[in-house]
Amino acid sequence: MLPNEGAVRCEWCTTPAVAGATSCAACGGPVRLLEPWVLECGWCGRSNRRDETPSCLGCAGPLPTIPGGHPGPRPPEAPRELPPGYPLRVLFTKNVFAIVGAAFTIPFCWTLVFPLAGIPLWVHGHRRARRWLDALERGFATGGEIVSIRQDRTQSINRRHPWRIEFEYETPGGRLKGHVEAWDPAHAQRVPGEHVWVVYAPGDPAVHALWPPVH
Ligand SMILES: [Zn+2]
Ligand SMILES: [Zn+2]
Structure with missing residues (x-):
């Protein structure tokens, strides 16, 4: 296969799709033509081909979803085991x-x-x-939606600036605003309106993280 040629796979688990299928036979995730995507692991920072593997080849942690795509499967039930280290x-x-x-x-x-x-x-x-x-370990999982993505020029390492991903998420007490910083430029391809999973601390809904985390 040519390096730029995509393959019809499950967006969640990357299993090649059966011809004509609209959802994945293995996990029920959405199926589409996946273009090559390199994303950094939010747990250990290692670069991975996200269109070929759903979990990091270095630490086995779940990788961020493909920008512009569907949110991944619902986060596992708490308490969640985080990658070693x-x-x-x-x-x-x-x-x-x-x-x-x-x-x-x-x-x-x-x-x-x-x-x-x-x-x-x-x-x-x-x-x-x-x-x-x-x-991350014990938080409640809830749906969130990205509202903006911009470069944060107040911070820099080696002339690189992180991306500030702002989102809103649902809690029993109402919709809250949240944000995370990401250094992987691939996140610039995310779009407002994209759905994400957010986990928030049981005792304090304002304390939040994206699931899986981004790098
Ligand atoms: Zn699947
Ligand atoms: Zn990793």
């Missing part, structure tokens, strides 16, 4: 507030001023990460 990255190695807080606190613990600045930052970073993991 992900909680530790969220809590420690990718936690900017916790890293900066620890950097101010540990080497300067003999002073008073730096820990005074560092510890609250550290605690803030830890709580924020814990709430994010809580939404």
